[in-house]
Amino acid sequence: MNDSKRGSSPGWRLIAGRSGELVRKELLQLLRDRVLIAFLVYVFTVDIFLAATGLSFSLRNAAIAVIDGDRSAASRDLASRFQPPQFRRVADPASQRAGDRAMDRGTAMIVLEIPPRFEADLAAGRQVPVLYSVDATNSVLGLLASSHGLEIIAGVNAERMVGAGTLPLPLIDNRQRALFNPNQNESWFMSIAELLNIVTVFAILLPAIAAVREKEHGTIEQLLVSPLSPIEIMLPKIVAMMLVILAGITLSLALVLTAVLHVPIRGSVPLFFGVSAIYIFATAGIGLFLSTIARNMAQVGMLSILVIAPMMFLSGMWTPPEALPQWMRWLMLASPMSWYIDAGFSVLLKGMGPGDILRPMAVILVMGTAFFGLGLWRFRRQFSG
Numbered sequence: 395m396n397d398s399k400r401g402s403s404p405g406w407r408l409i410a411g412r413s414g415e416l417v418r419k420e421l422l423q424l425l426r427d428r429v430l431i432a433f434l435v436y437v438f439t440v441d442i443f444l445a446a447t448g449l450s451f452s453l454r455n456a457a458i459a460v461i462d463g464d465r466s467a468a469s470r471d472l473a474s475r476f477q478p479p480q481f482r483r484v485a486d487p488a489s490q491r492a493g494d495r496a497m498d499r500g501t502a503m504i505v506l507e508i509p510p511r512f513e514a515d516l517a518a519g520r521q522v523p524v525l526y527s528v529d530a531t532n533s534v535l536g537l538l539a540s541s542h543g544l545e546i547i548a549g550v551n552a553e554r555m556v557g558a559g560t561l562p563l564p565l566i567d568n569r570q571r572a573l574f575n576p577n578q579n580e581s582w583f584m585s586i587a588e589l590l591n592i593v594t595v596f597a598i599l600l601p602a603i604a605a606v607r608e609k610e611h612g613t614i615e616q617l618l619v620s621p622l623s624p625i626e627i628m629l630p631k632i633v634a635m636m637l638v639i640l641a642g643i644t645l646s647l648a649l650v651l652t653a654v655l656h657v658p659i660r661g662s663v664p665l666f667f668g669v670s671a672i673y674i675f676a677t678a679g680i681g682l683f684l685s686t687i688a689r690n691m692a693q694v695g696m697l698s699i700l701v702i703a704p705m706m707f708l709s710g711m712w713t714p715p716e717a718l719p720q721w722m723r724w725l726m727l728a729s730p731m732s733w734y735i736d737a738g739f740s741v742l743l744k745g746m747g748p749g750d751i752l753r754p755m756a757v758i759l760v761m762g763t764a765f766f767g768l769g770l771w772r773f774r775r776q777f778s779g
Contacts, residue, residue, distance in 0.1 A: 412622065413630050420604055420634035437592050438642035442650050446585035453538040455482040458504040459496055462486065466513035472524075473506065475546045493527070503529045504539055516554065574660075574743045582657045582743065587711050589646050590738050593639055593670060594731050595702055597677040598684070600635040602694045605685035624773050632678040632766075639674055640667060660745030669741065669755060673734040676758050679765025686772040705731045730761045 425431065458481045460473045476483070484502055487493040493505035507525035515522045526543050530536030575582050605628075643666075651657040680701060688694035707713075708722065709731040715723050726732045733754040740746040748755075 412626060413633075416622075416626070416630035417634045417637075420631055421637065423604070423607070424600075424634070424638060434596070434638070434642055435645070437596075438589075438646045439650055441592070442585050442588045442646055443654060445588035446581040446650075446655055449584055450580055451534075452580065453480045453535065453542055456480060456503045456535070456539050457482050457484045457501065458506060459484050459493055459502040460486050461488075461490060461493055461505065461507040463510040464508055464512035468513035468516055469508045472508060472512075472547070472550055475550060476504075476506070476543070480542055490525075497527065497529045500529075503535070504543065506543070581655050585651050585655050585657055586739060586742055587735075589643065589651070590731075590735055591706065591711070593643065593674065594677060594705060594734070595698075596639050596642070597635070597674040598681040598702060599695075599698050600638065600681070601631050601678040602681035602685040602688070602698060603691065604631045604635065605682055606688055606691055606694045609685075610690060624770055628682055628766075628770060628773060631682070632675060635678060636671060636674045640670065643667065643670060657742075659742055661741035661743075662747070665748060665751075666738065666741045669734070669737045669751065669758075672755060672758050672762060673730060673737075676730045676762025676765055679762055679767075679769045682769035683765065683772055686769065705729050708732065709735055711735055730758050733757050733761075 455478070458476050460476075460483070462469050462473060481504070484496075487496055487502075487505070490505075490507060493502065493507065496502035497505060505525075505527040507527070509522065509524070512522055512524075524547060526540075526547065528536050528539045528543070530540075572578055647659065647663065652659060681698070684694055684697045684701065688697055708726045708729045710726060711731075715726060718726070737751040737754040737758075740751050
């Protein structure tokens, strides 16, 4: 009994030693690729900063031209409500046709046309039509411009009705409260979103590249004839790339998110690293599976795009799940990225604990085990014949 225990202990130490050396080999091989290291540093720092400060989903500097047919105090008051930063006043056209030409040329996105006798008709209590034309070539910006314009015009109308005492019903006092991002700072959302996107890309791509590199260099056959099992060959690649990605996350959190963008990290950073490690393991299995299909770097890159693009589209990052068809919402549940985004934002911005994100962590872990098992099965089958 004691002899068997003593005999089994060196076996586990031998396996641990082999795995440690293989992890060390993968890290040294990655560090020799200076271009890839420079690219990793760039995407985890500069790219996140540019995404946080250069992208915006709100209306900014929309060019508006005003055709004031009344030139009264009331018409000037209405036109003055379209203020920066949402709107930018451009040269006023002389007629509706000139306004249409300005929209055709792209010099104006919005044309507000105020009819003659605007102030007189308002004072007489008559309804006054105001033409608010929006270039909706970009449907998102067109919708935002329409919503802002209608809100401004409705606000002016309500003010006049209250001042005249003609409003028949009491007003609703709408007091909004924004949680977790009270100032609605887009850089907070965009920086975290870009970080999660980068983690997804490299969690799939780096293990796949490491495995395909073995094929290109002809060292995969040497590993296969060694006393290493397939899991001892594949697992160190995942662990090594996991360490590299976690180092990149550390760089992003320390230098970009907190130091430059001042994103408040309300949750536990070790918990976020734990969630990220589980997610990297899950998506790395996808990368290893792709590496068993691809024969070179170019093929694994193209295959990765075919997987990463649908994952991002179905992640809920750019399109709310409620806006998608029901069948696409079901597909989102099969994407580990959607669960990672849920857990990541819950920890970093909402300050939730392990009990609050237990479900997404469990789903990611189950998916990761399935993906790793699929990649391991494909790896064995690839070289069994």
